Amino acid sequence: MPASTFSLDRLRIVLVGTSHPGNIGGAARAMKNMGLSDLVLVTPRCDVHCSESISRASGADEILAAARVHDTLDAALGDATLAVGASARSRTLPWPMITPRQLGEGLSAEMGHESARVALVFGREDTGLTNAELQRCHRHVHIPTNPDFSSLNLAAAVQVLAYECRQAWLASAPNGTDREDDAPFGTEWDSPLADHADLERFFEHMERALIAIDFHDPDNPRQLMARLRRLYLRARPDRMEINILRGILTAMEKSARNR
Amino acid sequence: MPASTFSLDRLRIVLVGTSHPGNIGGAARAMKNMGLSDLVLVTPRCDVHCSESISRASGADEILAAARVHDTLDAALGDATLAVGASARSRTLPWPMITPRQLGEGLSAEMGHESARVALVFGREDTGLTNAELQRCHRHVHIPTNPDFSSLNLAAAVQVLAYECRQAWLASAPNGTDREDDAPFGTEWDSPLADHADLERFFEHMERALIAIDFHDPDNPRQLMARLRRLYLRARPDRMEINILRGILTAMEKSARNR
Numbered sequence: 159m160p161a162s163t164f165s166l167d168r169l170r171i172v173l174v175g176t177s178h179p180g181n182i183g184g185a186a187r188a189m190k191n192m193g194l195s196d197l198v199l200v201t202p203r204c205d206v207h208c209s210e211s212i213s214r215a216s217g218a219d220e221i222l223a224a225a226r227v228h229d230t231l232d233a234a235l236g237d238a239t240l241a242v243g244a245s246a247r248s249r250t251l252p253w254p255m256i257t258p259r260q261l262g263e264g265l266s267a268e269m270g271h272e273s274a275r276v277a278l279v280f281g282r283e284d285t286g287l288t289n290a291e292l293q294r295c296h297r298h299v300h301i302p303t304n305p306d307f308s309s310l311n312l313a314a315a316v317q318v319l320a321y322e323c324r325q326a327w328l329a330s331a332p333n334g335t336d337r338e339d340d341a342p343f344g345t346e347w348d349s350p351l352a353d354h355a356d357l358e359r360f361f362e363h364m365e366r367a368l369i370a371i372d373f374h375d376p377d378n379p380r381q382l383m384a385r386l387r388r389l390y391l392r393a394r395p396d397r398m399e400i401n402i403l404r405g406i407l408t409a410m411e412k413s414a415r416n417r
Numbered sequence: 418m419p420a421s422t423f424s425l426d427r428l429r430i431v432l433v434g435t436s437h438p439g440n441i442g443g444a445a446r447a448m449k450n451m452g453l454s455d456l457v458l459v460t461p462r463c464d465v466h467c468s469e470s471i472s473r474a475s476g477a478d479e480i481l482a483a484a485r486v487h488d489t490l491d492a493a494l495g496d497a498t499l500a501v502g503a504s505a506r507s508r509t510l511p512w513p514m515i516t517p518r519q520l521g522e523g524l525s526a527e528m529g530h531e532s533a534r535v536a537l538v539f540g541r542e543d544t545g546l547t548n549a550e551l552q553r554c555h556r557h558v559h560i561p562t563n564p565d566f567s568s569l570n571l572a573a574a575v576q577v578l579a580y581e582c583r584q585a586w587l588a589s590a591p592n593g594t595d596r597e598d599d600a601p602f603g604t605e606w607d608s609p610l611a612d613h614a615d616l617e618r619f620f621e622h623m624e625r626a627l628i629a630i631d632f633h634d635p636d637n638p639r640q641l642m643a644r645l646r647r648l649y650l651r652a653r654p655d656r657m658e659i660n661i662l663r664g665i666l667t668a669m670e671k672s673a674r675n676r
Contacts, residue, residue, distance in 0.1 A: 184570065184573070187570055187573070188569075188570070188573055190563060190566045191562045191563055191566055191567070191568075191569050191573070192562065192563060193562075193563040214570075216568075216570065217566065217568075218566065258580075259584065301580070302583060302584065302587055303450045303451065303452075303583075304449060304450055304451060304452040304583075307449045307450055307476065307477065308450070309450075309475075309476075310447075310450050310576075311443065311446055311447070311473075311475065311572075313570075313573070314443070314446070314447055314450070314572070314573065314576045317573045317576050317577060318576060318577065318580050321517075321560070321577050321580075324561060324562075324563075325518065325561065328561055343511070343512075343513040343514060343651070344513060344514035344515055344516070344519070345511050345512070345513070345514035345557075346511060347511050348510070348511050368665065368668075370672075371665075371668045371669055371671075371672040372668060372671075372672070373664060373665055373668035382661065385657070385658060385661060386661065389652050389654060389658050389662075390652070392602070392652045392653070393648050393649070393651045393652035394651070395648060398644070399644060399648050402641065402644060402645070403648075405632065406627065406630075406632055409627075409630045409631060409632035410630055410669055410672070412630075413629075413630040413631065413669070413672055413673045413676065414672045416676045417672065417675045417676055
């Protein structure tokens, strides 16, 4: 369990002047996928609760239903202790700029106090945030994009920032929890790894079987066994895999004996 | 400028059995935003070039227009040296699992050789990838999501992985080229990696040889081939290793024929 002070409930998504209901629905879905729930709309330019927004929300309806609507960005940001505005890179007046990764990395510290509230602010599909809106944000965040095609879909931008926030939240878990990526292959496995002795018995067996089928000449070994060792050791076989491979070797030997 | 060997052109997005043209358009837009261009569709279940896909592509039309369509995943993966399948966490047969961050972190090393081709494979909106499709992938990647609402929109999933790949590409500075860890196994290797087509021919050959020595009964396959696939895909065989293994299979068949 992540530290109790860092709750994704205290992270707010603010969409300003959105035109397309599908984008509001898509943003709600992205939020729920990443464990966020606090959606605020400032002067939306479309029907928030229509078939298109609900269809794109695809089950995140309760985030849509609970979304608050405000007339001004100031009202939406009210209790925010940090406001981060999504912005294209260059502005006439330079502003402190962070990357999505830096946003995530700083979030745990940012959330240190219970009263902390972080708002991520996204502008209109066509014109983004105005200078006045951007200048209400402590920081600007730019999602690094292809300079020749830099305009992200609004829901996609919410997805990327919400994803970085979730990664930061997951990383803030206290040590000692059973994280699956502490497992040898990044996931819980179905058989324990073979130990050194199992592997050595397997390599001895393999050498005998390769001699039996006339593939391997121990008087002219070249690098054969070394290359096979390298291959199998790289894979880190589990015990069941070693049993299967030794079963194959036994069948090879039997088949060769019956000639 | 990132190192010349790490080009986003050599990163392929493969969408299998997509139902909604809007998702194909959204994926194309996400790709272009992140500097990717190689889109391959396997048996799409919708019209790829319609008003909805073009509208969602929103200017990434040339990626849609250039998208290749294949009947099989094998054809789509042909020259791929690493295939990574997007997957929910739990499967009956556990498979090596990486996070999107680990995908990005490993990408620079993965792209070390000019023949490297990395394919990210995404399944159907409703049912994802089949077990047979997932078992053609070296690794599975799971985007960490809210466990209570885990199903990402397809274009959003493409967005997140493409974003991680772009971050990795941006981070791969020209300083530190020729680093030993700019290689798939953390060191310069003596043979290029086998590609997907090499590996599939190897697995077909292996199945024939195991039948020939009476080890494998195709009428009662259990999980044998799936477990062998998992083992060898985990090891990421190079071309010379595949030649050795196929030499062993040929010797097995010959030995069995001489009975």
